[in-house]
Amino acid sequence: xxxxxxxxxxxxxxxxxxxxxxxxxxxxxxxxxxxxxxxxxxxxxxxxxxxxxxxxxxxxxxxxxxxxxxxxxxxxxxxxxxxxxxxxxxxxxxxxxxxxxx
Amino acid sequence: xxxxxxxxxxxxxxxxxxxxxxxxxxxxxxxxxxxxxxxxxxxxxxxxxxxxxxxxxxxxxxxxxxxxxxxxxxxxxxxxxxxxxxxxxxxxxxxxxxxxxxxxxxxxxxxxxxxxxxxxxxxxxxxxxxxxxxxxxxxxxxxxxxxxxxxxxxxxxxxxxxxxxxxxxxxxxxxxxxxxxxxxxxxxxxxxxxxxxxxxxxxxxxxxxxxxxxxxxxxxxxxxxxxxxxxxxxxxxxxxxxxxxxxxxxxxxxxxxxxxxxxxxxxxxxxxxxxxxxxxxxxxxxxxxxxxxxxxxxxxxxxxxxxxxxxxxxxxxxxxxxxxxxxxxxxxxxxxxxxxxxxxxxxxxxxxxxxxxxxxxxxxxxxxxxxxxxxxxxxxxxxxxxxxxxxxxxxxxxxxxxxxxxxxxxxxxxxxxxxxxxxxxxxxxxxxxxxxxxxxxxxxxxxxxxxxxxxxxxxxxxxxxxxxxxxxxxxxxxxxxxx
Numbered sequence: 001x002x003x004x005x006x007x008x009x010x011x012x013x014x015x016x017x018x019x020x021x022x023x024x025x026x027x028x029x030x031x032x033x034x035x036x037x038x039x040x041x042x043x044x045x046x047x048x049x050x051x052x053x054x055x056x057x058x059x060x061x062x063x064x065x066x067x068x069x070x071x072x073x074x075x076x077x078x079x080x081x082x083x084x085x086x087x088x089x090x091x092x093x094x095x096x097x098x099x100x101x102x
Numbered sequence: 103x104x105x106x107x108x109x110x111x112x113x114x115x116x117x118x119x120x121x122x123x124x125x126x127x128x129x130x131x132x133x134x135x136x137x138x139x140x141x142x143x144x145x146x147x148x149x150x151x152x153x154x155x156x157x158x159x160x161x162x163x164x165x166x167x168x169x170x171x172x173x174x175x176x177x178x179x180x181x182x183x184x185x186x187x188x189x190x191x192x193x194x195x196x197x198x199x200x201x202x203x204x205x206x207x208x209x210x211x212x213x214x215x216x217x218x219x220x221x222x223x224x225x226x227x228x229x230x231x232x233x234x235x236x237x238x239x240x241x242x243x244x245x246x247x248x249x250x251x252x253x254x255x256x257x258x259x260x261x262x263x264x265x266x267x268x269x270x271x272x273x274x275x276x277x278x279x280x281x282x283x284x285x286x287x288x289x290x291x292x293x294x295x296x297x298x299x300x301x302x303x304x305x306x307x308x309x310x311x312x313x314x315x316x317x318x319x320x321x322x323x324x325x326x327x328x329x330x331x332x333x334x335x336x337x338x339x340x341x342x343x344x345x346x347x348x349x350x351x352x353x354x355x356x357x358x359x360x361x362x363x364x365x366x367x368x369x370x371x372x373x374x375x376x377x378x379x380x381x382x383x384x385x386x387x388x389x390x391x392x393x394x395x396x397x398x399x400x401x402x403x404x405x406x407x408x409x410x411x412x413x414x415x416x417x418x419x420x421x422x423x424x425x426x427x428x429x430x431x432x433x434x435x436x437x438x439x440x441x442x443x444x445x446x447x448x449x450x451x452x453x454x455x456x457x458x459x460x461x462x463x464x465x466x467x468x469x470x471x472x473x474x475x476x477x478x479x480x481x482x483x484x485x486x487x488x489x490x491x492x493x494x495x496x497x498x499x500x501x502x503x504x505x506x507x508x509x510x511x512x513x514x515x516x517x518x519x520x521x522x523x524x525x526x527x528x529x530x531x532x533x534x535x536x537x538x539x540x541x542x543x544x545x546x547x548x549x550x551x552x553x554x555x556x557x558x559x560x561x562x563x564x565x566x567x568x569x570x571x572x573x574x575x576x577x578x579x580x581x582x583x584x585x
Contacts, residue, residue, distance in 0.1 A: 014458070021417065021461045022424065022438075023454055024446040033458060036516055040459055043517060044406035044472065047479045054478030055485070064339040080203045086431035093427055096437040 009034040009041065104131040106266035111175050111323040114269055118164075118174050125157040125164075125174030128269075129218050132176040136220060136267030144242050145252075145261035147181055148189060149221040156218045163216065170216030171330050177212065178223040178262035178271040182305040183314065185209050185219060192305045193227040193237035193255075196448025197429045206303020207338065208272065208314050208331045215330040220268055224258030227450045228420065229279055229307045231255050232522045235513050236452040243509065246287060247549040250506040253283030259317050260287045270318040270327055274304055276311045277408055278502075278526025281538035284317050285554025286506040288540045290571070291317050292324045293526075295562045296533035297342040299328075300335035308415035311408075311530040321539060321571035328564060342562065356559075356566040359386060360396035360494035368402075370521055371503040374544040378553045379500045382541045385577045386498075391570075394494050398486040401528055403479050408527040409520055410463050410476035417460025423448065455516065484532040491560045496570050499525050501538040501554030505546060529558050537567040539574040542581065 014030040014037070025033065078091055087094040104123055117123060133149060140146050153176070160174045179185065182192040184202035191197040205213070212219075226236040234242040234257025242257045244250040245265035252261040256273030260283035263271050273280040275293040284291025292315040299314045306312060316327035334341045361383060366376055387393050425431035425444030432443035449457065463472040490497060503524055512519040529536035541555035555574050559566040
């Protein structure tokens with residue numbers, strides 16, 4: 001995206017966002033969506049008017065953890081979960097290879 | 103023949119106990135009405151084939167001496183809440199073939215309470231919408247006027263109850279998705295306190311805002327339903343421990359109602375909706391409540407804050423739908439191609455818009471300018487409420503700026519659609535509970551359309567909502583507050 005100050009969204013910006021979001025857009029969609037995004041960004045940027053006087057959020061939040069332990073039996077849910085996967089081999093979800101030998 | 107429109111959870115429980123009808127007869131009556139009305143309304147996407155079996159099983163449990171708080175109560179379940187072995191698609195093509203692999207915690211609790219699940223209710227795709235027009239499975243119409251939307255995103259749930267096709271329904275509310283449709287069809291809708299109800303088994307839209315809640319005909323029904331589904335859950339680390347909620351002392355009659363006058367003057371709130379609200383407020387005053395003008399100085403920033411945080415969280419939550427572990431999968435040359443093909447084909451226009459927008463506010467250079475600022479402003483809004491609640495027991499507003507709008511009226515203008523959430527998003531941003539109660543009607547093109555009256559209370563003070571809500575319900579029945 002071009003700069004912090006402007007909220008113009010051009011078609012190259014849209015192409016970049018689409019890549020990040022793993023969505024393919026036609027040229028018409030890029031043009032239409034960049035207008036929508038400009039309008040939405042233009043609207044929501046009014047949060048900057050008051051953001052400076054806001055308290056620091058991080059100071060108020062706490063993490064909630066639970067102890068590791070008491071796992072369910074290995075494989076207890078494998079069958080029902082794998083039944084939903086589009087491609088399966090043995091007890092694994094099957095995906096395309098992403099590393100190849102030189 | 104059972105009159106499905108007239109029954110409430112409370113009266114149905116009585117009549118089941120009296121033996122006036124059986125759980126099976128009750129479920130059958132609702133299914134018959136649902137199927138008859140659904141051809142026109144499209145509230146249900148599917149009827150569960152084991153509904154009558156569930157009703158019989160409940161009858162057996164009652165016979166065995168169990169006391170069940172929702173014995174035999176037939177419910178519609180929003181399509182984004184998981185029931186083991188049932189389809190759940192969140193109104194999206196990308197999950198058309200998905201079968202849930204476990205029960206949501208709310209479903210487990212409802213089963214234990216004896217509820218009967220009739221079917222799954224239509225919704226805006228992944229709960230992104232305020233009109234149930236973005237579902238991949240067709241729009242849902244408002245049963246009170248089928249040229250109008252039922253609201254959204256829980257529009258199918260609300261319409262199912264309004265058409266007499268369920269006694270109550272389960273919805274989810276991220277920015278108003280329970281309260282706004284309840285208001286649009288003349289029902290009661292509760293968004294519980296964030297952390298009061300487990301989100302385990304709810305398909306996440308925006309995890310810091312989502313809550314599951316009931317859509318019912320009466321405030322008493324909402325209270326019965328809420329007691330069943332609320333409580334801590336090890337599967338949702340954001341649920342409050344019982345000790346946190348019990349330590350809050352119950353209030354002896356909530357009496358002081360805060361009225362954010364400046365919010366009522368916002369552009370976009372219809373005059374007759376505002377008049378309806380003021381008339382109900384003055385009836386409450388005559389009834390013994392005290393009206394206190396209050397200020398929520400940053401509330402005007404709620405909507406822009408919401409429309410940064412919600413899409414940001416949605417864009418990360420929806421990253422999981424990539425054609426690998428479940429749902430639609432359209433293979434390509436590479437792994438990346440599979441992701442892109444699947445998501446491009448599987449997501450509808452509004453989901454793409456919000457995912458792209460969420461991606462943009464989280465991207466380099468924009469994260470600080472948008473997302474981070476929005477989280478800071480969110481804290482300001484939360485503080486506004488905390489300060490106001492030092493002086494009042496509850497805050498009242500209309501639920502929506504307008505009554506149900508026409509199908510197609512706002513579908514092409516995202517900002518106009520987003521504006522319909524202006525009065526409901528503050529409760530989600532601050533995590534407080536809020537209840538919408540029907541408060542008479544306004545006329546539009548010859549149709550009398552329901553108006554919702556919203557009550558907001560401090561965290562974990564649903565009891566206050568029910569107290570004030572029952573008064574609104576009683577006063578609305580007199581009809582004195584509208585002409």
